[in-house]
Amino acid sequence: MNVTDVFSDNELMLRVRDGDNVRLGMLFERHHKKLFNFFLHTAGKRQVAEDLVQEVFVRMLKYKHTYRGESGFGPWMYRMARNVRSDQFRKRGNAPFDSANVETVELADERPAPAELLETDQSIGLLRTALAQLPIEKRELLIMARFELLKQDEIASLLDCSVATVKVRIHRAIKELSRIYHQITCEVRA
Amino acid sequence: MNCEEISELVYDYLNERLDADCAVSFTVHMDGCAECREQVSDLQHTWTGLADLPQEEPSSELKARFYSMLESQQVAAKPRPLATWFQNLAVFPLIPQGLAAGVLLFAGILIGAQIESGENVDELRREVRSLSQRVTLSLLQQDSVSERLRGVRFSYQSAVYDEEVIIALIDAVGYDKSVNVRLAAIDALKPYLSQQPVLNSMVTFLGKERSPLVQVSLIDALFGTNGGETLETLRVMSNDAQVIDSVREHVRTLLEESV
Numbered sequence: 295m296n297v298t299d300v301f302s303d304n305e306l307m308l309r310v311r312d313g314d315n316v317r318l319g320m321l322f323e324r325h326h327k328k329l330f331n332f333f334l335h336t337a338g339k340r341q342v343a344e345d346l347v348q349e350v351f352v353r354m355l356k357y358k359h360t361y362r363g364e365s366g367f368g369p370w371m372y373r374m375a376r377n378v379r380s381d382q383f384r385k386r387g388n389a390p391f392d393s394a395n396v397e398t399v400e401l402a403d404e405r406p407a408p409a410e411l412l413e414t415d416q417s418i419g420l421l422r423t424a425l426a427q428l429p430i431e432k433r434e435l436l437i438m439a440r441f442e443l444l445k446q447d448e449i450a451s452l453l454d455c456s457v458a459t460v461k462v463r464i465h466r467a468i469k470e471l472s473r474i475y476h477q478i479t480c481e482v483r484a
Numbered sequence: 485m486n487c488e489e490i491s492e493l494v495y496d497y498l499n500e501r502l503d504a505d506c507a508v509s510f511t512v513h514m515d516g517c518a519e520c521r522e523q524v525s526d527l528q529h530t531w532t533g534l535a536d537l538p539q540e541e542p543s544s545e546l547k548a549r550f551y552s553m554l555e556s557q558q559v560a561a562k563p564r565p566l567a568t569w570f571q572n573l574a575v576f577p578l579i580p581q582g583l584a585a586g587v588l589l590f591a592g593i594l595i596g597a598q599i600e601s602g603e604n605v606d607e608l609r610r611e612v613r614s615l616s617q618r619v620t621l622s623l624l625q626q627d628s629v630s631e632r633l634r635g636v637r638f639s640y641q642s643a644v645y646d647e648e649v650i651i652a653l654i655d656a657v658g659y660d661k662s663v664n665v666r667l668a669a670i671d672a673l674k675p676y677l678s679q680q681p682v683l684n685s686m687v688t689f690l691g692k693e694r695s696p697l698v699q700v701s702l703i704d705a706l707f708g709t710n711g712g713e714t715l716e717t718l719r720v721m722s723n724d725a726q727v728i729d730s731v732r733e734h735v736r737t738l739l740e741e742s743v
Contacts, residue, residue, distance in 0.1 A: 301647065315558055316614065319621070320648055322550050330542040344546045351550055355557055421533045440534040461495045465527075468498075472530040 303367035311358045321367075322351055328443050329375060335437050336430055337379055349378045368444045369452040376434070376452075420482065424475040432467035439464050485509040490520050497524065498531045551618070616641045617649055624652045629662045636668040650676055657702075658689045666698045670705055677709050687713050690721070696731050703731075707738050715739075 303324065309317045326347055333343035353374050361370060425433055438444050438452075439460075450457045490513055496502050497510055514521050616638065623635025636656065639649050656669035676682045683706070690702045703721075706714045721727050722735040 301651065315554065316617075316648070318554060319551065320651070322547075322554075323625075326546065326550070327539065327542065330546070331539050334540055340540075340543070344542050344549075347542065347546060348549055348553065352553060355554075417533060418536060418538070421530070421537065425534075425537075436534060440531070441539070462492070465491065465495045468495075468527050468530055471534075472526050475530055475533075476526070 304363045307354075307358075307361050307367050307370075308363055310354070311361045315355060318351065318354060321354075325371065326351075328441065329371075331441065332372070332375060332434070332437055332443060333379065335425065336434050337382070338426075342382070346375070346378050346382060349382070350375050353378060365451040366448055368448045372438065372444060372452055416482075420478050421471075421475055424471055424478050427474050427478075428467065428471055432463075432470060435460075435464055436467045436471065485513045487513075487517065487520055490514070490517075490524070494524060494527060498528060617646055620649050621652050624656060629665060632656070632660065632662065632665045633668055636665065636672050639672050650679075650682060654682060654685045657686065658692075663695050663697055666693075666695070667701050670698070670701045674705050677705065683709055684713070687717050690717055696728050699727070699731050700734055703735060703738065707742075715742075 301320070303321060306317045306321050310321070329347045329350060330343050333346045334340065337343055337346055350371065354371070357374070361367075425436070428436070435449070435453075438449055439446070444452065446457050446460055450460045453460065453463075455463075490510065493502060493506060493510060496506075502510060514524065620635050620638045620641075623631050623638055626632055626635070636653065639653060650673070653669045653673050657666050657673065660666050660669065670686075673682055673686070677686065686702060686706055690699065690706065693699050693702060699721075703718065707718070718735050718739060722732055722739060724732070727735075
């Protein structure tokens with residue numbers, strides 16, 4: 295038995311809904327880093343990503359009465375996260391983070407690239423750039439699937455489609471990412 | 485299996501979730517189809533690369549902002565009986581002064597009765613407990629070993645079963661890098677070993693623990709509980725070549741004594 299099984303996310307959120315707001319602290323501890331990385335890859339800037347994580351938890355409290363727990367805590371939280379991100383972009387009049395502002399990806403280890411970059415570092419950098427050029431729907435799908443933020447059936451619930459459709463969409467997203475990655479790699483090496 | 489079917493199964497293949505029959509058909513097709521082989525190899529490279537993207541850490545400010553928000557929400561959610569009472573009084577501005585005095589007197593009696601019944605004292609106790617819980621949880625998450633040890637010591641102030649503190653202590657036993665913190669957390673959890681989730685977690689960690697000191701501490705803590713799973717884990721340990729001799733000997737002695 296795993297420690298995380300002691301109290302499931304669903305149980306904790308049901309308690310929050312019933313007035314035990316302190317339990318939100320445990321949900322924050324479990325999910326804030328994943329949410330931060332989700333936003334970092336789909337919203338671009340560290341500060342913006344942190345603001346959005348905070349806003350998700352503010353909304354969890356505000357809309358806790360809407361939580362039913364039927365499709366699980368994960369899809370509910372990420373549905374809220376996507377709404378928060380959309381609202382943020384709308385409020386600021388910005389387009390969703392995409393290839394147009396790929397240079398704004400701001401990562402903690404960002405530093406002037408040394409001439410003798412290790413090949414793996416370079417590959418990771420190129421992959422990040424390729425990922426940032428992917429349309430936001432595909433990018434978030436890949437992030438959710440690859441970083442295991444949600445299981446396949448939870449992604450299906452979030453996107454309101456079947457698991458088979460999720461697999462097809464992820465396959466297409468990997469294909470496109472792979473194509474962009476190769477293109478960038480060729481440009482860099484040319 | 486044809487190329488189209490391959491493309492439908494690629495995602496499961498990348499995640500190693502193909503069932504045995506599909507995996508065989510998949511491999512047979514790949515062996516004979518250079519185009520699919522190249523495409524799947526490309527996708528695999530990208531998929532593996534994605535997993536290598538480092539996970540970033542948010543700043544500590546995010547945590548501080550969250551807990552500050554949570555605290556202010558809790559304060560805001562608390563009923564403010566006195567303020568409400570005055571607001572209600574303002575609704576009736578024409579109440580004669582004598583009647584108002586009577587209402588005040590009655591309210592005084594009610595408040596007195598409430599204090600006597602201990603509700604306010606209970607409220608104060610709850611707040612102190614909540615404060616000590618937050619301090620404990622915060623200390624247990626610090627980078628410094630001495631701070632985390634302080635967190636474990638602070639947990640003793642919680643006289644009742646506090647789920648969040650217990651889970652944080654269980655986490656410390658299972659995942660803290662410091663042997664000292666793990667040992668201290670085991671001691672702090674001893675009074676709660678009668679709780680099944682706590683007991684189960686400790687048994688699980690015993691099977692994974694590699695430090696002989698922590699192993700012995702866990703064994704001693706768990707031995708008195710006499711659970712079937714505990715005994716089974718101890719029996720496995722007594723024959724596990726990866727467990728050092730002195731620990732194995734300790735387990736055998738305890739098992740022999742228990743017979």
